[in-house]
Amino acid sequence: MNETVNPPKNITLVGAELSSKLNEKNINALHSDTDFEQKLRNRKLDYSKSYDISREEVQRALNKNKDLKLIIDIHRDTIPKEESTVKIDGKNYVKVVLYVSKANKTYFAQSLNLAKTLNDELEKMNPGLSRGVILKDSPNTYNQDIFPELALISVGGPENTLEEEYRTIEKIAEVIQKVTNE
Template sequence: MKWTSATLNLSPIRKTFQSAGAVGKTFFLLSMASVLFFVLLSVGSYLQAAKVTTSPVSSMKGLAASVSNLFFIDMLGMEVPHLNRDFQKSTFSQGNVVHFAFRFLTDINPRDPQSLIASEVPGLELDKTTVLRTSKATNPSEPVDYVPSPQVLQINNSPSETPVSTPNPTKEPASTPQPLKSAGNNVAFIYQTHSNESFLPELKGVTNPDEAYSDKINVIQVGERLAQNLEKVGIGAVHSTTVYPGVVKDFKYPYSYKYSLKTLQEAVSAHPDLDYYFDIHRDSAARSRTTVTIDNKDYAQVYFIIGGKNPNWKKNEEFANQIHQILEAKHPGISKGIHAKTENEGNGLYNQNFSPNNILIEVGGPFNTLEECYRTTDWLAEAISEVILNAKKVNAPAVALKK
């Protein structure tokens, strides 16, 4: 059947539009644009609902993540006159509407060329996270990742390097694999995937934060401090002191989590009682973003990182949140919250599929001292101890009452 204007009976609409003045035509076009806009929203919502995902990052994206705060102000302004702003700056201008619809449907920002390939090229969104749990920190910020060059790792692994100071010294970390402790009731395992991450105030002749890497003084000492504190309260802890760039043949930084996965597997084989796993890192942000002053003392702040690629990420997040909440209650400002990253924003997995009690904790940044990190680690150990001991009480077998 051939459709004609007579068949569709469009003549009344055409006549009305032709007879309408400039104001009427403008109103008609704006009405059609509004209809089209909401149709796009409906289609976008349907497409997003059709995507079945368990990622913490994807679950927090959507309409609210695709628009700015001014978008909602403009929506309110349509009903509340005094909220209206200059039309040229309105979110509902033609350019902004098209930009929003495109970004909402594709998750690509037309005004950011990097976003066109960021979702396909790992590493381009390293500094982008989704905040799962906020904190009371007065300097909120996202964790910053930095991939050191092979030259930096090689230079800062030189035998001539010596630490400037070692406040509250612990056992000096070795550059070769160390045997794990003798088998026993060890329930906590501490390791450092990026074992060379270090701190500028402790390094001699190093001033560039991008070069804050060392095989002699680094996050391994922070991990050792944590292990010692857990041992003090009766929680058996095993600590790996492996410096991967020094022991792995043809070491490649992007494969760091493959190396540490082998460490995890060896640890469980030697210690079947292990149930909690802590991967200690150091952030790469500026000092103002990794430091808080409490009672006239400076403390390194901590981030909890959850891998969105892990299908069981919620269990890891629940474990991290128990520790985070204790820190929030007892030492507000120490924790920077819990952040999630996908494989496009980091490793995305962090070996957290190994166990629901495996979490990544970043302590301080390149501008913090070991002393500041130790102070924080002492509080972190208290929080971890409380979580583990409470879990033991809950899981303890019930004692039969005597008759």
């Protein structure tokens, strides 16, 4: 998802960095740089329709790539820096939170298991990096109903730097490597 809570630090760059780090670890990763905000404007839709638009992208990716094993949907949180930052080994990292939709009746158990697995590994390897798993009581499935291994992750906040976000992305890539190798 291409959120621009803070336009100079577009969250798309964070997704591109994750893709790059995974490819470095010999995990074939694809990245979408689709500008969802522009698509919303072009269709004269408000932000509440973001997942309708991104659903099209996820479906296209699934149709083109039958071997996909994991989809990561990255967003930027809206919390202030003092809540979105943690110091690990003397360096600032951004905290992450994983969301699971209760409205996802198709793959709820798988989505929850994936979120808990990623969260537990993040915390085991880097205590304090995750703010946990949050179950969302909303009618929105966040597209988790169209693929069993889709993780929705918020990374940092609008006041965090790309450097802080990239440090965290490296940790997420390490966790994904560990989880996918098990």
